[in-house]
Amino acid sequence: MNDADWLRLDAQLCFRLYAASRAVTRCYQPLLAGLGLTYPQYLVMLVLWEADDLTVKAIGERLSLDSGTLTPLLKRLEQAGLLRRERRAGNEREVRIVLSEAGRDLREQAKSVPPGLMAAMGLSLEEIGALRGLLDKLLAHAGRRKAELPRVGMNSDPRLIDSNRKRLAPGRSGFMPDGDFDRRRCRASSPTCNTTYPDGVGPRVGINSDLPGPAASAPYPPSLSARSPAPRPPPPSPRTRRAPASAPACGTSAPGRPAW
Incomplete structure (x- = not known):
């Protein structure tokens, strides 16, 4: 495969993974509709069905979700009556997630989901096991390589x-x-x-550092934190209003002017 072939869409493994992920999620929708769950909520319930009474951090680490994404899921599951969020007396800052009785009962209804998904995907147990092993290898290797990859773009320097x-x-x-x-x-x-x-x-220093002439060597103005505050101008003196001159009475003349 030459260099040009690597940039063809059909040659991209990432696109196949992306499309397969969306297709599997669509296969879950009719299976989870009877449980009243979305696919992300179903993943949270899977974790709690394996081990109840977990912290929010532990659930997020298991699902690779941050707290900003996980917290709305937990709130909606709590509103549905499937779990409770509790704070213990020993550590009130730590929130623990506990299944309710309805959440435990939902596990029995969910047992029909995996066989239905297997039929929708058209894969055998052996093929599913082999695919799972390859994806686990990919995730483990990509997780180790993430910190080693160079930064690309405006902030790569x-x-x-x-x-x-x-x-x-x-x-x-x-x-x-x-x-x-x-x-x-x-x-x-x-x-x-x-x-x-x-x-x-x-x-x-920066994008304008190579400009010719004085603009290239001109320093930046000093930072605002280093500048001394400019002295305030003195307040203006109050304007003195002159009293209006009184008009001369009828038949008289103003000083210095003849009377007619």
Whole structure:
């Protein structure tokens, strides 16, 4: 297979996995409709049917779900009366999930789901076992390789992320999130960063660093945190209203003007 063939859709294993996952989920819909469960809720119930009285963290680790995704599922199952969320006296911060009586009884009704799914997929037990083994191998290997894969894209340069993995302020590659200049990052990306600047900031680093002329060497303005507050102007003095001159009486003249 040449390089061009690798970019054909039919050559992608990921697309087959994605399409197969959606197809299997659609096969579950009529089987779970009688139980009143969605597919994600069914997965939560499978975990609790294996081991009851688990923490939210333990369920999330088993299903590879974060708390933001798992919490709404648990709330809806609790509203359906299938489980309870409890806080123990020993550790009130920890929420434990316990099946209700209705949740335990639902397990008997769910025993018809696996045979129905096997018939819908058209696979034998041996084929399902072989496929499960290959997928387990893929998941285990991909999980180990995830941390080793290089970053690709705008943030692939490690100089754009500090040791605490805090992203830089938008549009200012040499600045920390709080606006302070990181001279170590600048020195790594620009050999001219050792120059001392009057404002103590440094040269421009980033997408505009290669511009010709003064704009390329012009330093950024000092960070807002380093600036001293500008003195406030004195309050304006209150304007003195002049009293209006009284009009001269009829038959008289104003001072300095003749009477007619």
